[in-house]
Amino acid sequence: MPWSTHAVDLRSDRVIKTFRPGSHAECEREWRALGLLAAYAPGLAPVPHSVDLAAEEPVVVMERVPGEPLRGRPLDDRRLRALAAAADELYSAVPADVLAGVPVRPDRQQRLIARIRAWVPQVRPRAGGEVGEAMDRGLAWLSRSGMDRAGRPNVPMVFGPGDGNLANYLWDGARVRVVDFEDSGLSDRPFELAEITEHVGGWTGPPLDVAAFLGLFDLTAAERARLPECRRLLALVWLFLLSFDDPRNPRNPPGTAERQAARLSGLLA
Template sequence: MTSVPWSTHAVELRSDSVIKRFRRECRGKCEREWRALTLLAAYAPGLAPVPQRADLAAEEPVVVMSRVPGEPMRGEPLDDQRLKALAAAASELYGAVPAEVLAEIPVRPGQQHQLVAQIRAWAPQARPRVSDEVGEAMDRGLDWLARSGMERASQSDVPMVFGPGDGNLANYLWDGTRVRIVDFEDSGLSDRPFELAEITEHVASWVGPPLDVEAFLDLFDLAAAERVRLTECRRLLALVWLFLLSFDDPQHPRNRPGTAERQAARLSALLTNARH
């Protein structure tokens, strides 16, 4: 049995189950986790942990689920087999919940209008403290953001899906045959372009062996409107990550020196061109 602390919850790993105990102020995350697990157990069995029990009314709410096999894909090279399995798992998740059920699910947290507001709040704090390279990329990103219209709601011509709300490859477990998905604290109503951008632009997709973004995205049959939105969502998420990385404490860094500068180059490339 292993207990792992996180900022919003503690995770207890048992041989056949996982117990997540959430902080009181994170009750919404617990509720979203339980809702996702129960939905996926009904509509995509085998894709995610099986929900076993929950106490959502407890002072510190708890969710208990099965422990699924597999190793996190973060930090691992993804060959063609793994890449296809990752795309298959994501596609199954996005299409799992029937439309009539999906219509009753709240929009996931951290959607674009919230990110735009967060970026604008961060800018006065971050801009004076960063290197020239990072600062120039921030300025380009903020200029793009002002023209983008991303503070508005999602496009009506892009279909809604069930989104996990977290693109960290650590949440995608490879067992040698298939990929399963864990961690649904920020799940909810979303769309494919936004969720795909969460994966491709997450720092976990490139700080180690990089995800082949173009090969990965080519595995999805996206409509024209989705492809347009994907480009904008990738830019937005890349800008978010640039700010996040700029706040890394140099005395106690979470990332290697130069990571923010690498992210600045990634954002600049996306602002110049994006194939999808």
């Protein structure tokens, strides 16, 4: 999700990530993830140096890893394959017995559905044209999808970073490394892949080739069935988020919400 909970101080050899007051859970998730990946996927993410969870503004200090963010850059076949390899390594890194003790990541599907339903009375009355129509189609799909049923989906659980922003995937010329784990935790591959494919940063610049990217993953039949539903849910979330943009002080280029409406409608077709 696109709201910031931290400030980042980039040094030559380290990164100091300072969280806002009250963001101790985010800091704890970041620290846990860095420790797990240092143990089970060394080199994929920054090495953790230190943490202060007792401070009013908790702090994590970590290695600064080399590389340029993939967001905003065309992804050729080499970069696309490196992105998929990094994601695949990340999802499978934590052994099952260790993963069993990792808390579920925030903003899983039930939480997102609850947010959407809370947003409807605020946003829908002022969303007109194709945006409003796509919202209605998305809400109608959601009501019959069964995604709000309690319980875990019938797919393998994995370690998920919780943020699909391509700015968190760094290309160093040979491989992709991953940063930013404040929303990490227990998840599943379809949900995490949908986080990447539906993130607004994946198409407002040079677009991610979604079909080619997803084709690089060996998903089970159950995961393949779940993936389109997760993509629709995340696309609907982004349509609402983009509809909150203040036209007097927009954060996104004009027409972004309308383009998202078209993307959601395509996923619902």
